[in-house]
Amino acid sequence: MTESTYRIQGGTGEWEVVIGLEVHAQVTSQSKLFSGAATAFGAEPNSQVSLIDAAMPGMLPVPNAECIRQAVRTGMAINAPINRWSRFDRKNYFYADLPQGYQISQLYHPLVGEGSIEIEPEGAEPKTIGIERIHVEQDAGKLMHDQHPTRSYVDLNRSGVALMEIVSKPDMRSPAEAGAYVKKLRSILRYVGSCDGNMEQGSMRADVNVSVRKPGDPFGTRTETKNVNSIRFVMATIEIEARRQVDLIEDGGTVVQETRLFDPDGNGGKGVTRSMRSKEDAHDYRYFPDPDLLPLELDEAFLEEARASLPELPDAKRKRYEGDLGLTAYNADVLTADVETARWFEAMLAEGAAPKPASNWVTSELFGALNRLGKDIGESPVSPKQAAELNKLVADGTLSGTLAKQVFEVMLETGDDPAKIVEERGLRQTSDTGAIEAEIAKVMDANPDKVAEYRGGKDKLFGFFVGQTMRAMAGKANPAVVNELLKKALDV
Amino acid sequence: MTDLTNLGIADIRDGVAAGTFSAREVASAFNAAVAKGKPLNAWLVETPDHALAAADAADAARASGDLKPLSGVPLGIKDLFCTKGVETTAASGILKGFVPQYESTITSKLFGAGAGMLGKLNMDQFAMGSSNETSAFGNVISPWKRNDGGNAALAPGGSSGGSSAAVSARMAPGVTGTDTGGSIRQPAAFTGISGIKPTYGRCSRWGVVAFASSLDQAGPMAKDVRDCAIMLEAMSGFDPKDATSLDLPVPAWEKRLSGDLKGKRVGIPREYRVDNMPAEIEALWEQGIAWAKDAGAEIVEVSLPHTKYALPTYYIIAPAEASSNLARYDGVRYGLRDLPDGANLQEMYAATRADGFGAEVKRRIMIGTYVLSAGFYDAYFTKAQKVRSLIVRDFEQAFEKCDVLLTPTAPSAAFGLGEKAADPIAMYLNDVFTVPSSLAGLPAMSVPGGLDGQGLPLGLQIIGRPLDEQGVLNAGLAIEERAGFTARPGAWW
Numbered sequence: 001m002t003e004s005t006y007r008i009q010g011g012t013g014e015w016e017v018v019i020g021l022e023v024h025a026q027v028t029s030q031s032k033l034f035s036g037a038a039t040a041f042g043a044e045p046n047s048q049v050s051l052i053d054a055a056m057p058g059m060l061p062v063p064n065a066e067c068i069r070q071a072v073r074t075g076m077a078i079n080a081p082i083n084r085w086s087r088f089d090r091k092n093y094f095y096a097d098l099p100q101g102y103q104i105s106q107l108y109h110p111l112v113g114e115g116s117i118e119i120e121p122e123g124a125e126p127k128t129i130g131i132e133r134i135h136v137e138q139d140a141g142k143l144m145h146d147q148h149p150t151r152s153y154v155d156l157n158r159s160g161v162a163l164m165e166i167v168s169k170p171d172m173r174s175p176a177e178a179g180a181y182v183k184k185l186r187s188i189l190r191y192v193g194s195c196d197g198n199m200e201q202g203s204m205r206a207d208v209n210v211s212v213r214k215p216g217d218p219f220g221t222r223t224e225t226k227n228v229n230s231i232r233f234v235m236a237t238i239e240i241e242a243r244r245q246v247d248l249i250e251d252g253g254t255v256v257q258e259t260r261l262f263d264p265d266g267n268g269g270k271g272v273t274r275s276m277r278s279k280e281d282a283h284d285y286r287y288f289p290d291p292d293l294l295p296l297e298l299d300e301a302f303l304e305e306a307r308a309s310l311p312e313l314p315d316a317k318r319k320r321y322e323g324d325l326g327l328t329a330y331n332a333d334v335l336t337a338d339v340e341t342a343r344w345f346e347a348m349l350a351e352g353a354a355p356k357p358a359s360n361w362v363t364s365e366l367f368g369a370l371n372r373l374g375k376d377i378g379e380s381p382v383s384p385k386q387a388a389e390l391n392k393l394v395a396d397g398t399l400s401g402t403l404a405k406q407v408f409e410v411m412l413e414t415g416d417d418p419a420k421i422v423e424e425r426g427l428r429q430t431s432d433t434g435a436i437e438a439e440i441a442k443v444m445d446a447n448p449d450k451v452a453e454y455r456g457g458k459d460k461l462f463g464f465f466v467g468q469t470m471r472a473m474a475g476k477a478n479p480a481v482v483n484e485l486l487k488k489a490l491d492v
Numbered sequence: 493m494t495d496l497t498n499l500g501i502a503d504i505r506d507g508v509a510a511g512t513f514s515a516r517e518v519a520s521a522f523n524a525a526v527a528k529g530k531p532l533n534a535w536l537v538e539t540p541d542h543a544l545a546a547a548d549a550a551d552a553a554r555a556s557g558d559l560k561p562l563s564g565v566p567l568g569i570k571d572l573f574c575t576k577g578v579e580t581t582a583a584s585g586i587l588k589g590f591v592p593q594y595e596s597t598i599t600s601k602l603f604g605a606g607a608g609m610l611g612k613l614n615m616d617q618f619a620m621g622s623s624n625e626t627s628a629f630g631n632v633i634s635p636w637k638r639n640d641g642g643n644a645a646l647a648p649g650g651s652s653g654g655s656s657a658a659v660s661a662r663m664a665p666g667v668t669g670t671d672t673g674g675s676i677r678q679p680a681a682f683t684g685i686s687g688i689k690p691t692y693g694r695c696s697r698w699g700v701v702a703f704a705s706s707l708d709q710a711g712p713m714a715k716d717v718r719d720c721a722i723m724l725e726a727m728s729g730f731d732p733k734d735a736t737s738l739d740l741p742v743p744a745w746e747k748r749l750s751g752d753l754k755g756k757r758v759g760i761p762r763e764y765r766v767d768n769m770p771a772e773i774e775a776l777w778e779q780g781i782a783w784a785k786d787a788g789a790e791i792v793e794v795s796l797p798h799t800k801y802a803l804p805t806y807y808i809i810a811p812a813e814a815s816s817n818l819a820r821y822d823g824v825r826y827g828l829r830d831l832p833d834g835a836n837l838q839e840m841y842a843a844t845r846a847d848g849f850g851a852e853v854k855r856r857i858m859i860g861t862y863v864l865s866a867g868f869y870d871a872y873f874t875k876a877q878k879v880r881s882l883i884v885r886d887f888e889q890a891f892e893k894c895d896v897l898l899t900p901t902a903p904s905a906a907f908g909l910g911e912k913a914a915d916p917i918a919m920y921l922n923d924v925f926t927v928p929s930s931l932a933g934l935p936a937m938s939v940p941g942g943l944d945g946q947g948l949p950l951g952l953q954i955i956g957r958p959l960d961e962q963g964v965l966n967a968g969l970a971i972e973e974r975a976g977f978t979a980r981p982g983a984w985w
Contacts (some may be wrong), residue, residue: 051593051594054825055820055825056574056592056594056825056826057574057580057582057587057590057592057701057702057820058573058574058592058596058697058698058699058700058701058702059698059699060697060698060733060734060735061735062732062733062734062735063735090816092815092816092819092864094819094822094838094841095837096822096824096837099820099824099825100819100820101816101818101819101820101822102816102819154824284865284866286815286816286861286864286865286866286869287864287869288812288813288816288864288869288873290705291704291705291706291736291813292697292702292705292735292736293735293736294735294736
């Protein structure tokens with residue numbers, strides 16, 4: 001399967017979808033882009049508002065170096081050139097959530113130039129998606145319409161929070177590609193630490209540009225669906241909006257360039273996009289350079305520090321896991337997709353766990369347990385150090401795989417160290433041949449018919465004897481020793 | 493004892509330090525002058541208690557040998573400066589009743605230096621105007637009268653017209669002004685006082701209600717050059733809260749004042765000889781040149797070829813910035829809110845802004861919105877930015893040949909109130925000599941040069957290189973020493 005095969009089936013034939021995304025990512029920082037107010041999520045309305053954020057008379061913006069640094073690091077992570085000279089512009093419009101009457105943004109001279117990221121959509125070939133630019137801008141406040149029957153209230157906590165607007169090229173051709181792009185972008189942002197990528201809390205949201213065309217034709221007219229706040233919704237928006245456009249065109253209509261909204265509950269819960277405003281009543285934003293701010297000039301030392309502070313990024317890490325650590329492609333992919341997982345895994349290695357078995361253990365045992373508990377890796381009841389110890393107990397033969405599972409269950413419940421559990425509960429694996437041989441003899445004595453069948457050629461019964469012996473040993477026998485002794489006893 | 497209100501800043505500072513009089517006596521005298529000066533409508537808010545409290549602190553400081561640079565000096569504060577707990581309106585209805593919970597950097601510095609506040613000074617609304625007639629609270633009347641017996645009420649200049657009237661009427665020894673295109677210098681010239689706009693970035697804009705951010709600059713207005721130097725030192729300095737503030741030490745301007753211009757070259761820009769310049773202005777300029785020569789300066793003719801484009805450039809850039817800066821006055825968070833029955837958000841905006849802004853402010857918001865709008869942006873705003881660069885370059889080239897420039901401050905003496913109110917272009921022409929140096933961010937000051945035939949003051953302007961306030965002040969002092977300007981309006985009010 002290749003990237004170009006996603007098609008909308010219309011009455012007049014197949015249609016191709018062209019997608020570009022503008023992702024707004026909230027910069028991780030203690031304070032806002034141009035003020036000292038805090039940025040924590042979920043605070044009491046209007047408790048994180050400075051005089052600047054409220055646009056009191058005579059207040060002035062002062063750029064927050066940390067926000068600029070984070071955007072610079074993000075640009076470096078997508079291999080984009082950092083513009084040593086950039087500038088802030090004002091985007092003018094009136095709305096109650098915009099105290100200044102303008103948003104400070106960067107239209108003419110963005111901080112970050114062209115870059116790209118690699119995506120691997122499910123079931124399709126890897127693909128490079130171009131990024132047009134990244135610029136830094138202020139977020140607006142929030143209107144609350146549910147506080148009073150006839151009035152709206154304004155919460156300015158978000159007003160002035162730093163956002164990176166990451167503008168892709170129209171390089172995506174399917175919902176899956178768009179989904180993979182957002183996922184990958186979020187992964188990179190989280191690695192870099194420039195955005196927590198939390199879409200539920202609004203730290204990341206996408207404006208989805210969609211147009212359709214017959215394959216090979218020039219681009220069609222696009223619509224922009226604003227503020228889509230999950231990967232699932234991004235994919236749904238594309239599917240629904242592309243279908244709408246195809247139906248519209250095939251019914252003799254024309255797509256108008258407009259801003260739309262995605263309503264996941266519309267159309268009987270199937271989701272629908274609705275027109276927000278058309279080009280005719282689009283704002284004239286009257287962009288012009290913000291005279292309160294000097295151009296942003298970055299020196300070499302600043303850029304050098306930003307570059308040096310970049311962590312190993314997901315693509316490089318995955319290659320290293322596969323190449324240097326010898327992990328399977330699947331494990332390398334899963335372990336590097338999210339920075340928290342990779343950090344957890346690497347902490348385990350740092351505690352002396354062997355990479356390959358550790359990678360299998362994390363992707364099967366740990367993920368399985370966390371899934372059951374409904375926790376993410378940051379909330380794991382077992383620490384990387386404890387996990388490494390557990391893995392080491394398997395490696396040195398103290399625990400069998402089965403015993404290790406039992407010990408892990410106890411660890412999840414009690415939070416105790418594996419050595420302590422092994423000691424207290426006597427879960428140590430035994431390779432005592434005398435004891436094992438004694439149990440084998442008992443099992444054979446109790447099942448003469450099975451012994452005869454086995455010896456008569458029913459090889460599959462070997463597993464039965466292993467199981468019986470292990471049960472008799474309360475699961476603590478070393479399976480390799482059991483296998484060996486059983487073979488000796490049965491194959492006479 | 494002489495009337496304390498005749499004293500300037502240096503006199504008061506020195507007198508308080510010497511114990512010749514107490515700071516309380518000074519504050520009381522000026523408080524009384526402010527109260528008596530009501531007919532001039534120069535003050536929007538009077539704060540006698542503030543002035544007295546600072547005076548008492550100054551008297552105590554003297555007792556403990558702890559005097560500060562402005563201890564005992566009561567000042568008037570232009571209403572563009574936000575003052576904590578004291579209503580600040582920028583003379584606009586849209587901010588009526590607005591009481592800031594913060595103190596502008598400039599007023600903080602002045603109060604920190606020991607100064608007290610006599611009150612908030614009337615001005616053109618949002619500093620837009622040259623006559624003080626755009627104030628929402630009635631125009632200031634100049635203390636000056638023509639000697640024709642006609643008793644016409646004259647404009648004190650603008651936008652810092654309350655400021656200029658307060659000093660010339662001896663209601664304050666010094667005041668703050670702000671200058672975007674001449675708003676310190678033109679009113680200073682109209683009222684026979686001195687005022688300096690320092691290099692853009694010397695004085696913090698934090699807490700100053702914005703008109704045009706790339707041009708706005710605060711500065712002092714006072715009786716003479718020395719007083720301006722003293723006040724400017726207290727007002728200047730880096731402010732991390734203003735991204736356009738200059739991170740430079742503040743020179744000791746007062747200490748280095750010298751009216752000796754030996755070795756200095758004074759440039760005379762030929763393009764400032766505009767058509768229809770009144771002969772009296774021309775004559776004053778010639779007189780200024782003679783005084784500069786007398787002070788030891790060499791006179792050189794220089795050219796500022798893009799001068800004629802400065803006014804149109806200014807009237808694109810300043811309104812453009814203003815149209816955006818004034819968007820925050822929307823009735824949502826503070827100030828006036830006009831919410832007609834059943835109005836939606838857009839209608840509330842429209843009603844509030846229609847009601848709250850005066851005609852001149854609306855005119856400039858509309859001009860600014862127009863020049864920034866799609867389709868016109870390049871033709872107006874981008875072009876104006878380019879011309880601004882050329883004007884900056886004009887000055888750079890001129891300053892290769894001279895140290896300071898000498899020009900008239902305004903093309904006329906004070907005009908009568910109402911005379912130009914109906915013709916905005918005629919009003920804008922008042923700024924023809926002051927606007928170019930504003931566009932270039934240069935330090936410039938006006939000092940009184942003499943009186944015209946009707947007995948009204950005329951000012952001379954000195955423009956300096958970036959950061960060379962010292963050169964400007966010294967040239968100003970040289971002229972002041974030779975002009976011997978002592979005229980002052982009689983107290984008819």
